[in-house]
Amino acid sequence: MRISGYRTLTTIQEWGRPVGDANGLYADGVVPVPIVMVETDIGITGVGIGPHAEIESIFPALEGEDPRAVTALYDRMLRRAFKAGHAGVVFGTIGALDTALWDIKAKAAGEPLWRLLGGNDRKLPAYASGLDIGVDDDGLVALYEKYAAHGLRAAKLKGGLDVERDRRRLTLVRDVLTSAGGGARPSLMLDANEAWSRKQAVRYVAELERTLDLTWIEEPVRRWDAEGLAAVGRGVRAAVATGENLTGLEQFRPLLAAGAVDIVQTAAVWGVSHFLRVALLAHAHDLPVSPIGTTLVPLLHAATAVPNHMASELQDLHPPVGLSVDTSVEDGAFILGDEPGAGISIDEEAITAIIGRPGTRSADSPAVRPARAGLRLLAEAHGPHLNSSLMDLHHNR
Template sequence: MKTYSPDRITWIRLRSVELPLAQAVSDAKVTNGRQAALASVSLLFAEIETAQGYAGLGFSYSLRTGGPAQYAHAQELAPLLIGEDPNDIARLWNKLVWASASVGRGGVAAQAIAAIDTALWDLKARRAALPLSKLLGAHHSSVRCYNTSGGYLQASIEEIIDKAVQSRERGVSGVKMKVGQPERRLDLQRVEAIRKYLGDEVPLMVDVNQQWDRVTALRMGRVLEQYQLEWIEEPLDAHDVAGHAALAAQLDTPIGTGEMLTSATEALGYVDTGAVDVIMHDAPRMGGITPFLKVAHAAEQRGMIMAPHFVMEIHLHLAAAYEHQTWVEHFEWLEPAFNERLEIRDGHMLVPDRPGLGLSLHERVAGWTLAKIEIGKRG
């Protein structure tokens, strides 16, 4: 019988990348004057290699601000992994969390750790010659998907319809659109027009991006019931657990949130209390795959719907390993960074059969790289 031979991390490369979007987009945070339009995505890539020749790729991201801070903190953390066994992912995650204790267990610290943690999971799956979903214990070979990138507020109703048609022609099942404008009437006009065009059978979701108070959320939620939405996303402040719970109890339409939470503890506050119907946490934002799985396992015990936010390239594998109803959010934004494309068919995103995440960086990433550093020695 072959016995396990301990490996060790010998080399890590970090990259800070600014990936431009084809068109700047706006949600309700922009129309309400709280943020500027989004024109690019900041990415932190971590590449890890070991003495036995195994490699892993992971990434985290930030929108508008925070990219340089993630990269700076990752530079502090990466040297702590040189010489460590890459298979001890839980222990290494704890080591990095404790190294970051002075700046907290969420935010920039968690997001810097996330890139490294994801690279370790990718490496472990590649070492086993398995897709990450299979390593985790897959329940599904494909996951229902919906498009969000075409539903932002700077787009007209006609543009949203056009993008929805393109998405469905590509095989995407559902459509999500942004709401939360100061004039509620405009939101309702847009939802009604899109529902009328798509018909009742197409899954339709709305995303408020935390822009309603409790009274507005209840009133708008009651009006929106007629449109048979899959869910209303982030109707309230991301940390208003009690408000979301009260809203979920009073509406037939499912309520979802989670993308702005930056730790498993915050997300479990929703899951353990049943405060939402749909948990929408985000692995890069909350510290990587390791804490994401803790929340997913708890949600699984409650039979909750899971719809991870953004980064389909990572979340497809995690959703495929979830027992109950789950969705993947389709964004084409990050596709230019990778050589591979995810296949979509009959409303579902297919889990790739390549080892690990099944991703490799495209050479064009070099042109978007703001800074990079290598730690340790290759080979």
């Protein structure tokens, strides 16, 4: 079997509401989802979710090769991009191709990827994550009631701009999950998406912790700030989670050496091989690992094969347009199926039908970091989507 070519597609995730974080919103709730499909000379096609950037320069590392040599081919792609693209969006292209190769290998073996990788238990703990900063209080309650109906008893909210608004929203979600769980205490997390300086982070989280118990605070300061992340960890009770935007083991090493991270995260877009290597590095430091992303399925398969998986992020309860996944959510967990490969099927006609109306990355989307992030003395108004006037970050301290 040999790799014979590739194709790229872009579909959309339709949330039906604004989604975003402290950096901005996709106001129409329509988010582009890029797809890579790797073809072989025996008709098996692998699916990877991730960018297409510079794919024409990366793909020659794979062309004509046996796709089952995934690990060797992953390193070959990294070597091909080591000067100009061993990070960021090109790393995402490598991850998408890598995931497609794992899909091919499992399909060729006639096994689900979780079994090929050595997993045993197809059930993985999940937590709810609605990218919900643009949702009002009533909408927030309704949203997390839907998650609770699937057995979710842990939730991560987006925040970081208004401490009292975050306190109120976390309390609302806590009450929803507590009621659904028969009084059992849920786990609550807050994701600031790098919105704060070090001292802002400590003051903000400490204020929330006067009345709430947070399991973790995610990306409180810049992703690479090992000293700052460690300072936040020392200053608050909550664990510090980070890693979704780090690419390559070399970016994780300084954080681990500084004791700067308690929950090691990795994003689905960076691929299966990256996740497996990060999970092993985290395990060597006795740290748990937690995958995140919208279409998380390939990393769920990989998570069954590592000893330190804690929980995986559940964002939308529905897959992107034109994708179906052999995965269900029951009793607060992802349940992986038996379909060979990673269990992602593509309906190209459905995707073609939506071409011309993909989401756009506007200037205030979460893809663009605000100029004053980490520098605000007073919180900046981000428009009516926050449903409240933003207040001084430190007004209660």
